[in-house]
Amino acid sequence: MSADLPAWLTTTFGCRPADLKPYERALTHGSQAAENYERLEFLGDRVLGLVIAEWLWELFPNEPEGQLSKRLNALVTGAVCADVARSLGVRAHLRLGKQARDDGAHDSDNILGDVMEALIGAWYRETGLDGARSFVRRIWGTRVQHGDKAPQHPKSALQEWAAASSRRTPEYVVVDRSGPHHAPRFTVQVRIGTFAEASATGTNKQEAETAAARALLAKLGA
Secondary structure: OEEHHHHHHHHHHHHOOOOOOOHHHEEEEEOOOOOHHHHHHHHHHHHHHHHHHHHHHHOOOOOHHHHHHHHHHHHHHHHHHHHHHHHOHHHHHOEEOHHHHOOOOHHHHHHHHHHHHHHHHHHHHHHHHHHHHHHHHOOOOHOOOOOOOOOHHHHHHHHHHHHHOOOOOOOOEEEEEEEEOOOOOOEEEEEEOOOOEEEEEOOOOOHHHHHHHHHHHHHHOO
C-alpha cells in the first residue's frame, strides 16, 4: 500500500475507510494479483445503476421510461466511469503489473471504469446504500442534469434512421482485435446493407460499436 493511499481515500470519500483492504483490492488489476477488482466491480456496477436510476426518476418526473433509460445508459458507460475516475485521481493509485503499466493500462477506459465501479462497490459494502448514494451523487455531479433532452445513443439513433429511411437494420462486425489481454483494441465495422458503412476502434466491443455508429451517422448527415 502506498503511503498516500489512506489520505487519498479520506479525501475521496470524505472520511477514512474503516478497513483499507477492500479499497486496495478495488484498485488492483488482475495483472498485479489474483485478488483484484473484478468482484467488487460486479457489485459496484449494480449499485451505480440503481443510484443513477433513482436520481433520474427524481430529477425528471415527467419523462417516460424510454427517455429515462437513454439518460441512464449515457451516464453509466465505461467512458463516463473512467472520466469520473480520472477526475478523482484514481490513476495514481492503480496497482498494475509491470507489463500492463508499460502498455498504458493506467489510462485505459476499460480499467479505470471498472476500478471506479469497484470503489463504489467497496464503499457500498462499508456504508450501505445511503453512503453509496451520497458518494455517487457528489462525484457524478452535473453530469446527470446536463441537457434538457435525453441523449440518444448513437446505435439507437442509427437504427431509427435506418427504419425511417426504409433501409436494412445496421449490422456490426468485429473486423480486428489487437493489443494485450489487459488493454485490447477492437475495430468494428457497421454496415447498412450495401448502402453505407463506417468503422471505428475502441477499448471494448461496445465502445467500438458506439463509435462506428456515430461515424456512420456523421457520414449520413443524420
